Amino acid sequence: xxxxxxxxxxxxxxxxxxxxxxxxxxxxxxxxxxxxxxxxxxxxxxxxxxxxxxxxxxxxxxxxxxxxxxxxxxxxxxxxxxxxxxxxxxxxxxxxxxxxxxxxxxxxxxxxxxxxxxxxxxxxxxxxxxxxxxxxxxxxxxxxxxxxxxxxxxxxxxxxxxxxxxxxxxxxxxxxxxxxxxxxxxxxxxxxxxxxxxxxxxxxxxxxxxxxxxxxxxxxxxxxxxxxxxxxxxxxxxxxxxxxxxxxxxxxxxxxxxxxxxxxxxxxxxxxxxxxxxxxxxxxxxxxxxxxxxxxxxxxxxxxxxxxxxxxxxxxxxxxxxxxxxxxxxxxxxxxxxxxxxxxxxxxxxxxxxxxxxxxxxxxxxxxxxxx
Amino acid sequence: xxxxxxxxxxxxxxxxxxxxxxxxxxxxxxxxxxxxxxxxxxxxxxxxxxxxxxxxxxxxxxxxxxxxxxxxxxxxxxxxxxxxxxxxxxxxxxxxxxxxxxxxxxxxxxxxxxxxxxxxxxxxxxxxxxxxxxxxxxxxxxxxxxxxxxxxxxxxxxxxxxxxxxxxxxxxxxxxxxxxxxxxxxxxxxxxxxxxxxxxxxxxxxxxxxxxxxxxxxxxxxxxxxxxxxxxxxxxxxxxxxxxxxxxxxxxxxxxxxx
Numbered sequence: 273x274x275x276x277x278x279x280x281x282x283x284x285x286x287x288x289x290x291x292x293x294x295x296x297x298x299x300x301x302x303x304x305x306x307x308x309x310x311x312x313x314x315x316x317x318x319x320x321x322x323x324x325x326x327x328x329x330x331x332x333x334x335x336x337x338x339x340x341x342x343x344x345x346x347x348x349x350x351x352x353x354x355x356x357x358x359x360x361x362x363x364x365x366x367x368x369x370x371x372x373x374x375x376x377x378x379x380x381x382x383x384x385x386x387x388x389x390x391x392x393x394x395x396x397x398x399x400x401x402x403x404x405x406x407x408x409x410x411x412x413x414x415x416x417x418x419x420x421x422x423x424x425x426x427x428x429x430x431x432x433x434x435x436x437x438x439x440x441x442x443x444x445x446x447x448x449x450x451x452x453x454x455x456x457x458x459x460x461x462x463x464x465x466x467x468x469x470x471x472x473x474x475x476x477x478x479x480x481x482x483x484x485x486x487x488x489x490x491x492x493x494x495x496x497x498x499x500x501x502x503x504x505x506x507x508x509x510x511x512x513x514x515x516x517x518x519x520x521x522x523x524x525x526x527x528x529x530x531x532x533x534x535x536x537x538x539x540x541x542x543x544x545x546x547x548x549x550x551x552x553x554x555x556x557x558x559x560x561x562x563x564x565x566x567x568x569x570x571x572x573x574x575x576x577x578x579x580x581x582x583x584x585x586x587x588x589x590x591x592x593x594x595x596x597x598x599x600x601x602x603x604x605x606x607x608x609x610x611x612x613x614x615x616x617x618x619x620x621x622x623x624x625x626x627x628x629x630x631x632x633x634x635x636x637x638x639x640x641x642x643x644x
Numbered sequence: 645x646x647x648x649x650x651x652x653x654x655x656x657x658x659x660x661x662x663x664x665x666x667x668x669x670x671x672x673x674x675x676x677x678x679x680x681x682x683x684x685x686x687x688x689x690x691x692x693x694x695x696x697x698x699x700x701x702x703x704x705x706x707x708x709x710x711x712x713x714x715x716x717x718x719x720x721x722x723x724x725x726x727x728x729x730x731x732x733x734x735x736x737x738x739x740x741x742x743x744x745x746x747x748x749x750x751x752x753x754x755x756x757x758x759x760x761x762x763x764x765x766x767x768x769x770x771x772x773x774x775x776x777x778x779x780x781x782x783x784x785x786x787x788x789x790x791x792x793x794x795x796x797x798x799x800x801x802x803x804x805x806x807x808x809x810x811x812x813x814x815x816x817x818x819x820x821x822x823x824x825x826x827x828x829x830x831x832x833x834x835x836x837x838x839x840x841x842x843x844x845x846x847x848x849x850x851x852x853x854x855x856x857x858x859x860x861x862x863x864x865x866x867x868x869x870x871x872x873x874x875x876x877x878x879x880x881x882x883x884x885x886x887x888x889x890x891x892x893x894x895x896x897x898x899x900x901x902x903x
Contacts, residue, residue, distance in 0.1 A: 525748070527728070
């Protein structure tokens with residue numbers, strides 16, 4: 273065995289330069305983009321407070337929001353499917369948990385757990401329909417985009433006569449599960465930093481002496497946990513290999529015994545799970561749910577994933593890349609605000625970067641597969 | 645002669661009122677290459693799909709080392725040691741050779757829920773097995789997409805052999821390949837046969853079959869027209885049997901015997 277392993281290398285195989293090797297990493301675009309974005313905003317918005325503690329928290333939270341839904345979209349896209357119902361799922365799950373707890377008197381923790389179960393069941397239904405009908409997931413989840421949004425608006429109008437369901441803050445008091453989504457961590461650490469004068473504190477008012485940034489929101493913790501989990505699952509586990517295989521070539525995967533249907537349905541459920549985390553954190557933060565929450569989030573998630581180097585056709589991509597895509601997204605969206613730029617320009621930027629990312633990805637795929 | 649590993653007796657398969665197989669008998673022994681020849685539409689694909697558990701025969705018997713078996717799914721057939729390598733569905737181009745090699749049977753280490761892929765073992769075994777088959781990889785993380793068609797077939801064959809196949813069904817492994825790649829695949833078949841594995845080589849190319857086959861069975865219009873042993877049969881005879889005789893003979897005279 274070892275003799276064979278130590279055999280001389282084949283002279284016909286060209287050695288590959290480290291640069292080219294780095295180029296075929298899916299995260300490369302994301303890494304370059306992130307560096308560029310930070311340099312750009314460091315230059316044009318460096319004095320605006322964007323890189324003070326409060327400013328950092330501002331774009332970190334926005335990036336974390338994108339990250340949460342991007343992880344779900346990323347794994348699903350690598351498994352070869354889309355979920356266009358993510359945005360509607362965010363609105364829907366927020367409304368369900370708010371109605372259950374505020375109008376139907378459920379304890380908030382029960383409402384949250386039930387909402388998670390319900391949304392993951394809808395995710396499973398999405399996946400099951402895609403597999404049973406053989407239709408593109410694009411169409412099936414587009415249907416759910418409308419169905420869920422419609423139900424959300426109908427439900428909130430039915431119970432409250434308006435599209436905002438408030439009163440969750442009161443219900444969250446004393447609840448054991450609510451802080452897991454709406455709380456903050458490391459508060460004493462920030463307090464200590466404030467006392468030492470390392471970060472800004474309030475000078476006046478009822479919170480005088482307290483730090484302006486008093487902790488890391490749980491939303492950010494969830495985002496990081498999901499990214500780490502997703503990356504580990506994808507690259508280090510057997511299931512991760514099955515995700516790649518299901519998206520790379522369904523039939524080939526089936527022939528060697530990969531349970532493609534189970535993988536895809538689980539990924540639809542995971543996508544719904546991520547959307548529900550997003551929604552729960554948002555409901556806890558605002559103390560209310562609204563029927564228009566999560567609008568267009570499905571596309572923003574997909575854009576993060578594509579910027580992160582995943583192929584729209586499935587079978588290739590990276591969770592770390594998607595997370596960097598989310599950072600780019602968050603930093604640019606908030607950075608334009610800090611730089612006092614016209615915020616509508618954000619969409620121009622989005623469209624442009626999406627196009628560039630897709631063109632680059634296509635080129636990279638050609639390198640990997642050796643097509644010419 | 646040794647007992648066949650797999651024997652198919654008088655297999656019939658009907659799809660609605662289409663008779664795809666109308667009494668096919670075929671067997672494969674350890675260490676031989678049994679070629680199944682037939683023109684397009686002769687029923688080759690249906691037959692191997694029956695053998696590999698994708699279809700269930702409408703009637704007929706399937707024996708695994710003398711005992712009747714019936715496969716419910718490709719997984720059953722695989723568990724019994726019957727591995728099939730499909731022409732273009734063998735590999736996933738975007739994934740690395742190592743990940744493809746282990747796909748569906750990934751080695752793991754650690755305890756649940758933190759059980760992870762044993763990437764080191766996967767990579768080492770892949771490199772060793774590839775070298776045995778005469779493929780030099782840049783590294784186990786090289787994407788399958790960068791391999792030639794013949795190399796991909798070889799990786800798929802190596803995978804089947806490593807995971808304990810006793811019968812290897814190759815579905816037209818050479819039909820999309822160039823001369824040199826075909827030679828490589830035929831060399832691989834020979835190597836596998838010498839390890840005591842029974843190879844079923846499906847092809848419509850008589851020359852490829854004669855290059856490596858020990859026995860030859862021709863399938864025409866869903867029926868077997870008998871089995872010939874190496875040395876008893878020549879290319880024109882097989883060609884004639886596959887085409888059902890006449891038209892090809894006419895064509896051949898006008899083309900000067902070049903087909």
